Amino acid sequence: MVKLSLAEQQMLDGDFGKGTQTAMKIQVAIAEAFDAPYMVPISRAHVALSNQEADLWFVEKLVSQGAKCKIRPTVNPSFNWEQMSQITNLSSEDVDIVRRTDNAYKKIGALMTYDCTPYLQLNVPKVDDIISYSESSATPFVNSVYGAKTNRESAQSALCAAVTGVVPYYGYLMKENRKGEILVNVLAKMDYDFDFQLLGYVLPLKIGFKIPVFNFANKKEKNNFSNASLMNLGAQMNTSGNVAIYHILGYTPEANTLENAFQSNLVPEEIDITQEDLDSVRDKISAPIGKIDFALFGCPHLTFEQIEIVTKIIEGKN
Amino acid sequence: MSSDPTMRLCEQMGILKIIENAGGNIISNTCMDQPCWKFLYGKKGVTDSPKCAYYTKRRKMEFVITDLENATYSALEGEVTSDRKKQFI
Numbered sequence: 001m002v003k004l005s006l007a008e009q010q011m012l013d014g015d016f017g018k019g020t021q022t023a024m025k026i027q028v029a030i031a032e033a034f035d036a037p038y039m040v041p042i043s044r045a046h047v048a049l050s051n052q053e054a055d056l057w058f059v060e061k062l063v064s065q066g067a068k069c070k071i072r073p074t075v076n077p078s079f080n081w082e083q084m085s086q087i088t089n090l091s092s093e094d095v096d097i098v099r100r101t102d103n104a105y106k107k108i109g110a111l112m113t114y115d116c117t118p119y120l121q122l123n124v125p126k127v128d129d130i131i132s133y134s135e136s137s138a139t140p141f142v143n144s145v146y147g148a149k150t151n152r153e154s155a156q157s158a159l160c161a162a163v164t165g166v167v168p169y170y171g172y173l174m175k176e177n178r179k180g181e182i183l184v185n186v187l188a189k190m191d192y193d194f195d196f197q198l199l200g201y202v203l204p205l206k207i208g209f210k211i212p213v214f215n216f217a218n219k220k221e222k223n224n225f226s227n228a229s230l231m232n233l234g235a236q237m238n239t240s241g242n243v244a245i246y247h248i249l250g251y252t253p254e255a256n257t258l259e260n261a262f263q264s265n266l267v268p269e270e271i272d273i274t275q276e277d278l279d280s281v282r283d284k285i286s287a288p289i290g291k292i293d294f295a296l297f298g299c300p301h302l303t304f305e306q307i308e309i310v311t312k313i314i315e316g317k318n
Numbered sequence: 319m320s321s322d323p324t325m326r327l328c329e330q331m332g333i334l335k336i337i338e339n340a341g342g343n344i345i346s347n348t349c350m351d352q353p354c355w356k357f358l359y360g361k362k363g364v365t366d367s368p369k370c371a372y373y374t375k376r377r378k379m380e381f382v383i384t385d386l387e388n389a390t391y392s393a394l395e396g397e398v399t400s401d402r403k404k405q406f407i
Contacts, residue, residue: 051352077319079354080347087343088357114347115321122323136369194366194385201368232367239369285368286383289400293361295342295393297386298319299350299370304327306386307320307344311333313390314340 002031002168003038011164019067023160030157031168039166040173044125044148045071046118047110047162048134048155051078051101058156059104062163069109070165073158074118076135077301078102108163117301119146120227127253130173132161137300140234143245147253149173152244172245178254179263180213180247188275190219193306195278196229197236202281204241207271212237213247213261223251228303235300322346340394350374364389364398 010016011024031039049055081095106112113122119141125131125148133139134153142148151171153161161167171177184203188195203212216222225248237243247255255261262268297310320328325346328334334344348354351373362380365371366389371381382398392398 051349077347077349077352079349079352080345081354083343083345084348084354088354090354091356094353113321115323116349117321121321192385197366197368235367235369239372281368282383285371287362287371287380289382289384289398291362291397292364292382292392294358294363295389296319296350296355296358296363296365296370296381297367297389298345299365299367299373302320302324304324307324307328307333307337309386310342310390311336313387314336314342314394 002028002036004028005039008039008164008166017066019062019065020163022062022065023067023163026157026160027164027166027168031170034168034170036168036170038169039164040130040169041166042071042132042161043129044123044131044133045069045073045158045162046123046131046133046135046138047073047075047105047158048116048136048138049075049078049101049105049110049114050155051098053097055155056097056101056104059108059159060100062159063104063107067108067163069159069162071132071162072109072111073132073162074111074113074115074123075105076116076155077114080114108159110162115301116299117231117303120231120303130167132158132167134158136238137231137235139244140238140246141231143172143178144234144247144252145230149178150244152238152242176263178245179211180255180261181210182207182212182269182271183258183262183267184212184214185270185272186214186216187218187272188278190216190229193226193229193232196233198278198281199273200233200236201240201285202277203273204237204243205281206273206277207269209242210269211245211247212243213249213255213258215249225251226303226305228306231300231303319345319348319350342393351377355379364392 014021127147129148131150133150247261325344359378365381366386
């Protein structure tokens with residue numbers, strides 16, 4: 001049974017209103033499901049707003065019950081109907097759901113950033129911060145690159161955390177659950193950001209959902225990783241698998257040494273990843289080369305540096 | 319697709335204009351897993367992101383996955399090739 005502080009118990013009892021009570025009820029249920037002993041305060045939250053029916057139903061329910069965020073979360077994108085309506089015809093139903101979602105999240109107190117990479121610009125945590133982040137690229141980035149602590153939250157559980165200001169203490173919030181479980185010797189050179197996309201996608205298919213500790217044995221600059229490469233590594237691992245934290249030996253904050261990364265002198269398991277592994281996954285998931293009708297980049301949202309790459313090619317071409 | 323602050327930075331630096339003149343656009347505040355892309359359903363595109371290709375399967379969008387550099391060349395030419403000379407600038 002989770003032990004609640006006086007204020008948390010008052011939230012559960014409805015003393016802070018029905019909306020806060022609903023959010024706390026859900027969090028107590030999560031705490032009990034994961035045997036969390038108590039709640040801990042959060043300093044930041046990010047809600048992977050999806051602009052889909054269940055997402056809208058939940059936030060409107062909380063709003064109708066008077067919920068207000070104690071910690072104002074940033075939010076994921078829906079779609080920019082004003083900009084998209086210049087390109088295509090949008091159905092009134094689709095625009096309506098965007099407007100309702102926008103309205104509900106504003107009412108509950110969210111910051112309408114509409115960005116799936118908040119960790120690069122508007123919602124940047126520090127090492128050891130306890131936070132509540134949903135979104136497949138965000139959770140691994142903040143856990144791994146910054147050393148902040150979040151579980152792999154859903155949009156709904158992160159929104160509940162934003163409302164109550166606390167999360168159940170379990171999972172990746174605890175140091176012992178963040179230790180590496182497998183040493184991944186990356187033998188590919190990893191010269192290009194795209195290699196990290198493929199590495200992220202192939203790894204869970206080979207190792208399951210273990211916490212990897214990467215050793216980039218043949219990478220030229222071992223202490224130089226672009227934001228895009230780390231963003232994409234995490235995004236792909238959390239898409240083809242369920243990997244919400246990783247370590248890079250000698251680079252990320254919890255992996256200064258092999259011993260720190262595994263919290264032990266023993267490496268429980270080891271695997272090699274070659275260039276052939278990366279190439280084979282691309283061959284498997286990509287459509288055949290040939291004529292195309294369109295190009296779509298930015299999943300996760302492109303960084304400024306990535307957009308500059310595109311622009312330089314355009315300028316060179318023209 | 320990018321964040322609004324990044325798109326505004328690109329606008330200030332003249333980068334957005336270069337992309338627009340080439341027939342492209344930067345769409346802010348938008349995710350590929352949204353119904354606003356209906357006009358691309360059933361069509362074949364290019365992306366640098368396996369995640370993008372994964373999530374849009376249910377929307378019947380097909381993607382060639384390649385590095386951003388090659389994807390950009392491909393967008394300009396209307397065709398994805400395996401010409402390695404073009405892959406990296």
